[in-house]
Amino acid sequence: MDVRNVAVIGAGAMGAGIAQVAAAAGHEVSLVDAAPGAAAAAIDRLGGGLDRLVAKGRLTAEEAATVRRRLTPVGSVDELPECGLVIEAVPEDLALKRKIFADLGATQPAATILATNTSSIDVSAIAEAVIHPERVVGLHFFNPPQVMALVEVIHGEQSGAAVLEEAMSLMRAWGKTPVRCSSTPGFIVNRVARPFYGEAQRMVEAGVADPATIDWILRERGGFPMGPLELTDFIGQDVNLAVGTSVWEQTGRDERYAPTDFQRGLVEAGRLGRKSGEGVYTYAADGVLVGGEPDLTLAERLVGGPVETDPLARTLAMLVNEAADLVGRGEATAADVDIAMVLGTRYPRGPIEWGRAIGLAVVSRQIEELDRAFPGGRYRPSPALLDGTLG
Template sequence: MRALSTEAKIAVIGAGAMGAGIAQVAAQAGHSVTLYDMRDGSAAQAIDAIDRQLGKRVEAGKLDADKRTATVARLKAADSIESLADSGLVIEAIVEDLDVKRRLLTQLEALCSAECILASNTSSLSVTALAAGLQHPERVVGMHFFNPAPVMALVEVVSGLATSRATARCIHSTAAAWGKKPVHTRSTPGFIVNRVARPFYAESLRALQEGVADCATLDALMRDAGAFRMGAFELTDLIGHDVNYAVTYSVFNAYYNDMRFQPSLMQKELVDAGHLGRKSGQGFYRYDADAEKPRADELSADSPVETCVVEGSLGVADGLIERIKAAGITVIQRDGRGLLRVGDAVVALSDGRMACQRSQEEGQANLILIDLAKDYANASRLGLSYAKGTSSEALDQVVSLLAKCEIKASLLADTPGLIVLRTVAMLANEAADAALHNVGSAADIDLAMCAGLNYPLGPLAWADQIGLPAVLKTLINLQGAYGEERYRPSLLLRRHVAQGSRFHD
């Protein structure tokens, strides 16, 4: 279905940061926009703030002055909700309370024409529940923007049980016409992003709680090896632990305490202490004027390394081989089961088993495991763990090899899946379950995670790159190590492996 014409009037209810941002987006796209808020003067103040913000962009040379003038001219503040009666689309961005939103939608249904689409910017409430009781629930849809709305590309177009296909398609097309990247999703807890993202935080929190490494080291590995913009601890400090914990708790409850979404006691303790992150001055890190940013732990060694042996394929880590050659180290390649030998050390990519377990099962002495990297040809850091009994000489040889390749080595305790691999495997697993349950298509799920959270790669595309059998093996080994349902592999992942297919075939 076509997007709404720019002749259609847009109304936004709620003049907070999100409502004002949505109003700005619609006005920049060419619509006349009416902004309404129950608080006297709030809508006018929000429009003034938009004008000032656009003025700064003009001064910085990022926006044409005429476009600023035209955008602000399309915005007007409403004194009463009755002023919205002739709108073609009303987007509510008020308090996240089901009863309050339902009362507002009931009022709007009586006020606006039968053709007017009623959209909610809810991030967590059921669109089905919001529309229940209305005479025309088919015209109610979720239109979930991400903060700040003028900057973030993603819009989740959320269909409730009664939402008509025409309504969802119209809003999808309209969001695209506004310069956004919309995705279709069903009204299930967390929609796409807030559901699929839970393991990103959960696995780092668990690793910290288990003493695998400190915050700075785990964050550095997620950035420097995983290519995420931020690690879990700096990101939750930025979001606010009260907000992040509340979302996790909400999703956990909504899925009837499914252990995949179990909240972290460590994060709850921060919330209880009022250590909410940047906004309170302390979270996992300190943010006062005298605070020094902690440094990631790094190993150092300078053992002579002139040659190494590669046995078989290292799988997704094969990119490391060319980097070793470029560092002037002779690489001898021969058949085998995916191992790298450096002096006395045996190096393998983690498969979800602890190094001690794998060493015993495969009869490998001096076994050192390396973590996943998005791109081994360019990664600046790798996580390592080793089996008990591994000699210091063997570890030094591996660290020296990586140093010659300009790769920093950070040591992790012997834990299943290290940190990047287990996080990516769990993100892919949750994305697979979301696709299995028709929450969104594989393409929309990957787009949502990249456009909404700036992931370096969609979780399902990343799983395809790693190899689905390797992802499945990692999850099976994680579940075996912990004995928890948390790590159970998705049926869709198992199906693709059995069929020899991929998520994006």
């Protein structure tokens, strides 16, 4: 398959970043955006970023110029040359994506791989609008794509095996680490990560501990780069709530993914995190957190105690349980889940590996304790914890 020409639809930060990655990998790249002049402006910004890399000694001037020459703004989908791969990176709107893919299906050769960078929409639903839907896959990059190694390669119901293999090979050739997943709500990272945020919010709601203490425990005792509450402030409470709500809606409002009143309240009050100056925490004008001192005596008392009041054990048990469910349903392999969570979220260990280290039987008992303490379905144990699915 000839993938000399690549196109990216959408010239926002993600689309432009993907375009740069493709150009750096040796492809001629066409960048399209619906807003007049947006694609050209994005390429100019990328040029400035390449110049900064030259100044830091990470690229030669010739390498930067070569990458820049490979990037071409194009006015519309209809004006694209024949491509081996087209990646859509527009806002998360199914109708918009379906319109773009219908146009691509009608104008690009049948052998062209058509990929969506969606983080939350069913790939199969997007592919319904396309002639030859077997060529449609998800290529979910992580921000910024120039830096983040992980790409989730998502297969819809009609995605062809050969197309998926070609997509995996291309991502490796681009220097990325691809993992495969079916088109399940949230894919791997956004699904498995839900308990990391949700358990902390529920423990604050219940008065188990203050946010700073919970964050300290997850950072200092768990090895996570950021605590869950400070991380949602960094991401944006509104953004994190929207992703969680999308997974909840797509799973038929499964109680396991139900958004918390705690986070809804923050968003309704305009406390969106660092970007608004106030979220779970308060921030100075320069973005530095104000206060937020943990109660270390309380932290020492909680860790190692009952699982329902131990922020680390409770969070880990739910992460392992969620990952086990994904693997048990056959939506991703255990190895791919672990790789995805380490590369996509910087967890110190993959959840399946962590569960094996703790002991899958121990985790199963912890989940059963949580289910008894908080009945209703959120803490139902995954059958894959004990049925041999995880080895």
